[in-house]
Amino acid sequence: MQLTAKTREPAQINAIALKAYARVADSWSLSLRDAAALADMSQSTWKRARKPGFAGELTKDQLLRLSAIIGIYKSLDLYFSEALARTWFTRPNTGPLFGGARPIDSAIEGGLPQILAIRTYLDALRGGA
Numbered sequence: 001m002q003l004t005a006k007t008r009e010p011a012q013i014n015a016i017a018l019k020a021y022a023r024v025a026d027s028w029s030l031s032l033r034d035a036a037a038l039a040d041m042s043q044s045t046w047k048r049a050r051k052p053g054f055a056g057e058l059t060k061d062q063l064l065r066l067s068a069i070i071g072i073y074k075s076l077d078l079y080f081s082e083a084l085a086r087t088w089f090t091r092p093n094t095g096p097l098f099g100g101a102r103p104i105d106s107a108i109e110g111g112l113p114q115i116l117a118i119r120t121y122l123d124a125l126r127g128g129a
Helices: 010-027 032-038 043-049 060-079 082-090 103-127
Strands: none
Touching: 010 060, 032 043, 032 103, 060 082, 060 103, 082 103
16 A cells, blocks of 8 residues: 655645734734734735735745744643733743743744744743753
8 A cells, every 4th residue: 555645735835824824923913013024024025925815935934934933822822821822922021032022022033043942942831841
């Protein structure tokens, strides 16, 4: 018996990632500026990208960012109450990665490495490490 892997076209992957990220941005009540910066896009590109049928391509960095941010969202959902999970990313935080800044500001400034560090941090909290 031979198994064949279903592969998705890049345009399909982009559409799925953008749809999920738009839902996260809405859930967190991110401003246009913050949502665009977090995804490493201009505000005008983000306005177009969040609409169905966006024909632009995402870079590997952007896809990794969106994937990690969706992972952060899921970790927050599993670890905190809904009210805190929806605001944690945009509230000042004295944790070791943030130094009193909002996690979103830290993620925007630090780019993909910081986004991945936040994801790892939350996974460790969730896992008890």
